[in-house]
Amino acid sequence: MMPLLSLDEIYELINRFDPIHYGKTRNYQNGGVSRLSPYLSRGVISTRQVFELLRKRGFSLDQMEAFAMELCWRDHSQRIWQHHNPQHELRNQQYRITNQTQLPKELLEANTGIHAIDDALLALKDTGYMHNHVRMYLAALVCNHYGCHWRTAAKWLFSQLCDADAASNHLSWQWVCGANAPKVYYANQDNINKYTSSTQQDSVLALAYDQLPQLEIACTWTQPEYAFEPKPTLAFEIDAERPTLLYTPYHLDPHWKEEQEGNRILFWDLDHWQDYPYSEKTFNWINDLANLTIPNLQIVVGTWDTFKSSIVLEQTFCKEHPLTATYGIQTDERAWLLPDFKGQPGSFFNFWKKVQKHLRNEN
Numbered sequence: 258m259m260p261l262l263s264l265d266e267i268y269e270l271i272n273r274f275d276p277i278h279y280g281k282t283r284n285y286q287n288g289g290v291s292r293l294s295p296y297l298s299r300g301v302i303s304t305r306q307v308f309e310l311l312r313k314r315g316f317s318l319d320q321m322e323a324f325a326m327e328l329c330w331r332d333h334s335q336r337i338w339q340h341h342n343p344q345h346e347l348r349n350q351q352y353r354i355t356n357q358t359q360l361p362k363e364l365l366e367a368n369t370g371i372h373a374i375d376d377a378l379l380a381l382k383d384t385g386y387m388h389n390h391v392r393m394y395l396a397a398l399v400c401n402h403y404g405c406h407w408r409t410a411a412k413w414l415f416s417q418l419c420d421a422d423a424a425s426n427h428l429s430w431q432w433v434c435g436a437n438a439p440k441v442y443y444a445n446q447d448n449i450n451k452y453t454s455s456t457q458q459d460s461v462l463a464l465a466y467d468q469l470p471q472l473e474i475a476c477t478w479t480q481p482e483y484a485f486e487p488k489p490t491l492a493f494e495i496d497a498e499r500p501t502l503l504y505t506p507y508h509l510d511p512h513w514k515e516e517q518e519g520n521r522i523l524f525w526d527l528d529h530w531q532d533y534p535y536s537e538k539t540f541n542w543i544n545d546l547a548n549l550t551i552p553n554l555q556i557v558v559g560t561w562d563t564f565k566s567s568i569v570l571e572q573t574f575c576k577e578h579p580l581t582a583t584y585g586i587q588t589d590e591r592a593w594l595l596p597d598f599k600g601q602p603g604s605f606f607n608f609w610k611k612v613q614k615h616l617r618n619e620n
């Protein structure tokens with residue numbers, strides 16, 4: 258799995274990261290990407306903190322523009338989720354759907370025949386991570402050529418990733434299959450070879466780009482199985498005299514209310530499991546990360562309705578997040594590249610212009 262890093266070790270990772278090299282190489286599988294996504298998605302650090310740490314090291318916005326834009330993609334997806342459930346198409350219906358509910362066996366068995374994708378699928382099982390470009394290749398193959406429904410495939414990939422995030426993941430699947438973009442994304446074997454170390458010539462994707470929209474690839478469909486569901490926690494301790502400080506798989510910020518005494522609970526909401534299941538490995542990885550970064554934490558699995566009967570709602574605090582918006586508790590704002598933004602974010606590039614202006618004015 259991805260390394261379990263303490264906050265200091267995450268800072269070290271950011272201190273070693275080269276955003277200029279990133280700009281030149283990020284599309285290559287062996288390029289200088291940050292691998293910060295698990296810690297960003299789990300809320301241990303924020304896009305804002307990463308950006309500021311790099312600025313403190315002396316990088317100007319122009320020098321790290323490519324990287325800042327990717328951080329901004331994350332904020333953009335999160336802002337969309339505040340208004341739009343990522344389970345639903347943002348713009349269009351998927352261009353090609355052969356099967357609404359099942360998954361290609363080739364995906365589960367890392368046996369698509371595209372070597373770069375199969376190798377990445379095998380590595381995903383070990384690490385819980387996949388490079389962005391390969392995620393795009395995978396999604397294009399699975400949705401646009403096999404005809405798998407994006408939602409079915411997105412749910413599966415979500416379950417496998419240490420950085421699993423419903424906004425970034427589901428909206429990216431939608432982007433690839435044209436449900437969140439004006440066009441469908443395709444990649445041929447030459448493109449895959451260019452950005453991965455593959456030299457494969459004999460694949461079904463060894464075609465010219467104008468042939469790809471017609472390419473339907475047969476696969477073996479299988480019912481997805483999410484065998485792992487954690488058991489509800491029966492015993493935990495709440496001191497009614499103290500506030501309850503609620504953490505979630507999206508909010509593991511060690512600096513949040515760190516001076517405050519309270520019942521620190523990482524709450525796994527089983528009502529979210531149906532749409533957003535984690536594999537046992539990613540579930541355990543997230544719990545280990547939480548225990549490493551937040552002292553005196555209890556981990557509680559259950560439904561909100563059951564859990565809320567053991568706490569005082571008015572004395573329970575969390576950070577703002579779409580999945581906890583219905584809890585009826587007090588929340589603190591997340592840290593953003595563009596704070597105090599209200600309303601719909603609109604297209605990425607319009608949003609980026611606003612973020613860019615704000616970041617320049619801050620200087």
Ligand SMILES: Cc1cc2nc3c(=O)[nH]c(=O)nc-3n(C[C@H](O)[C@H](O)[C@H](O)COP(=O)(O)OP(=O)(O)OC[C@H]3O[C@@H](n4cnc5c(N)ncnc54)[C@H](O)[C@@H]3O)c2cc1C
Pocket residue numbers: 283290291292293294295297298327328329330331332334387388389390392393396414415418420421422423425426427429430
């Ligand atoms: C099909 C598909 C599924 C994806 N699922 C997820 C997911 O579940 N969780 C997730 O965090 N990202 C997801 N992404 C976006 C992206 O692939 C990962 O954020 C990135 O690969 C993480 O590696 P990194 O930290 O080295 O990224 P870097 O390239 O170093 O980028 C820095 C940070 O910017 C953010 N970022 C980069 N690209 C994107 C993007 N396209 N959308 C949103 N944020 C981005 C991430 O937080 C990332 O850590 C998905 C992309 C695709 C195409």
